Amino acid sequence: MDKEATIYVIDLAKSMGEKHAGRSISDLDWALQYVWDKITSAVFTGRKTLQIGIVGVGTDHTSNPMAKGADGYNHISILQPISQILLPQLQALPDLLRPSKTDDRDVLSAIIIAGDMMTQHCRDLKYKKTIVLITNATGNIDDDDVEKTANFFKREKIELVVLGIDFDDRDYGAKEEDKSPLKRKNEEILKKMVDLGGGEVVAMQEAIDALSIPDIRPVRPTPTYKGQLRLGDPERYDTALSIDVERYFKTSIKRPPTASAYAVREDGPPDEGLSTVHNLYKYKVKDDDSSGGTRDVDRDELAKGFEYGRTAVAISDSEQNITKLETRMGYDILGFIPIQHVERYMMLDNSSMIVGQKGNDRAAIALSSLVHALHEVESVAVGRLVKKDMAEPIITLLSPLVAKDVECLIENILPFAEDVRSYRFPALDKVLTVSGKEITQHRNLPSEDLLQSMSDFVDSMSLVHGNEEQMSIDETFSPVLHTIEGAIKYRALHPTGGIPETPEAFLAYSRQPEDLQEQSKGALTRLMAAADVKKVPPRTKGRRKYRETEKPLSGLNVEDLFRNEKRTQISPDNAIPEFKQIMQHSDDMKRVKDGIQQLASILQNWVSKSFGDANYDRVVEGLGVLRQEMLELEEPTFYNDVLRDLKKKLVAGKLGSNRNDLWYRIRISKLGLITHEVSQFSDVSQADADAFMSLKA
Secondary structure, rough: EEEEEEEEOOOOOOOHHHOOOOOOOHHHHHHHHHHHHHHHHOOOHOOEEEEEEEEEEEOOOOOOOOOOOOOOOEEEHHHHHEEOOOHHHHHHHHHHHOOOOOOOOOOHHHHHHHHHHHHHHHHOOEEEEEEEEOOOOOOOOOHHHHHHHHHHHHHHHHHEEEOOOOOOOOOEEEOOOOOOOHHHHHHHHHHHHHHHHHHOOOOOOOOHHHHHOOOOOOOOOOOEEEEEEOOOOOOOOOOEEEEEEEEEEOOOOOOOOOOEEEOOOOOOOOHHEEEEEEOOOOOEEEEOOOHHHHEEOHHHHHEEEEEOOOOOEEHHHHHHHHHOOOOOOOOEEEEEEEEOOOOOOHOOOOOEEEEEOOHHHHHHHHHHHHHHHHHHOOOEEEEEEEEOOOOOOOOEEEEEEOOOOEEEEEEEEEOOHHOOOOOOOOOOOEEOOOOOEEEEEOOOOOOOHHHHHHHHHHHHOEEEEEOOEOOOOOOOOOOHHHHHHHHHHHHOOOOOOOOOOOHHHHHHOOOOHHHHHHHHHHHHHHHHHHHHHOOOOOOOOOOOOOOOOOOOOOOOOHHHHHOOOOOOOOOHHHHHHHHHHHHHHHHHHHHHHHHHHHOOOOOOHHHOOOOOOOOOHHHHHHHHHHHHHHHOOOOHHHHHHHOOOOOOOOHOOOOOOOOHHHHHHHHHHHOOOOOOOOOOOOOOOHHHHHHHOOOOO
């Protein structure tokens, strides 16, 4: 990344604390939304080459090196020298950026001070230099040095961006009514300086509206392979093809930032009350001769194992060395296949692009010839990549890309056969009978009217209208990534309180656009009529729907036999199946409650008599069955009471000592309290359920 230096010149005059244009917050608080977003984004990246300075204009005091030598530089303070801003400096800024008690200031003088700071810091080094002025332009501006300052900015290649609060912008549609002559004059002065020195004037409303759209941070391209792309062996055959190429990432999966674990250090200073959590790993193996059925082993005694399905396959270092391929760095083309034989599932991983070696015209022309040849015959290449000597080989698919600005090969890593899951589904356009006869008219098959209605409905919801496209790929962002990032940035400035609401730009992904809803109403009505859609009556609490079973030819109905059998006791040896029978074939709530109490007692008995964790799996299975049955019966309170009683006795040690592992298994099996989000008949909130799962009394 190139070095960047940005100075924010922020108007902190008394008038910035006032509210205008019908806003519920002051001009300063409104403008600081932009500042906080940009500064927290810089802190979030952690880049040392992204440096920021802050100058306050209209401050109560004066703190700048030019105040002593010349007039006109009062009420200007350097609040943050140009440097990398870290979390401590960020959290100190809100107290500094507050409205002052004076309106005496000259923003042009503040710009000059910021320009001097920039030149002293950057000197002759290569920097991207930007000064951002944020002001409502209601103070006096001495325009004697406008041209001189603009020439200085142009000479030093400093970009000046003026964010004007309630500035007029005809292109954006922003206009302030009843604007004072002073403010109108100041806008003209600032626009003149920007036109002469280079930069732009932006209405603050436009900048604030743009905050809902995430910034796409450019990434410096770093080659992941530099070497030859070969077709044949150039060391043995003169006819072999060898091209010097470079490999760069084109697309890659970005995951949300992960949290780090910290512990509160009570004996530390107040500002350093967190201590990094260090993990200690202990390894155990089953041993019937040891107490507890397990014994501790050292890491050196362990062998490497690989998962093959559900089986762990152990392999020693000596065996692994035998199986390791002795490879040499290179990129070889193994063959070519028609593009129509390429399935889409083969290209689901990250993609890279293969281009000619930088500065090598011969390599660029040779690769261009290969790309065009593949493009014309509609084929792709299968390659074998070894990034460095002794590295594992990668089998790739190389597809030609011929665009206006670039010609390259797009690389996708091919999956292993074990990575592909094949599933078979019945045909959607026909039904096969037991004898193999095809039926095209069936109640489970759509009619022509239904197919046409569905086609019309899909067409009515098209996001493409002429040359305009809604939610195009370039304008679509991941709500998960940017919402989490926004929450982290907000929490850095606001350590307490709730997190901000999700921006409207991300909420739009969760609902259909209103114009499409209106546009597709007619097609949806016709589709519902063709599909004979009917409203399902609401379920009655506590009633279970039994499956309709066909009456056997013998006339013996096994379901009726189970239903008529008045089972009253559940055997601990066959508790789970017998509990299911009671739940399925009992219409008496008294018998249901009795069955639940019996199962709860059996589960606790299994825990108390368990040797180590011998019975833990049975307990977890029993809780899972009980939870599912109560969800179907729509009686979540019964399950929640059983789980609360079990936890109470576990914590009190009434079911044996050191049973914490059982509660851990219950947690990872997601067998917590049934919340209102899962069942509408539960009065347990998600927050209460999360707190309950911690093993505390």
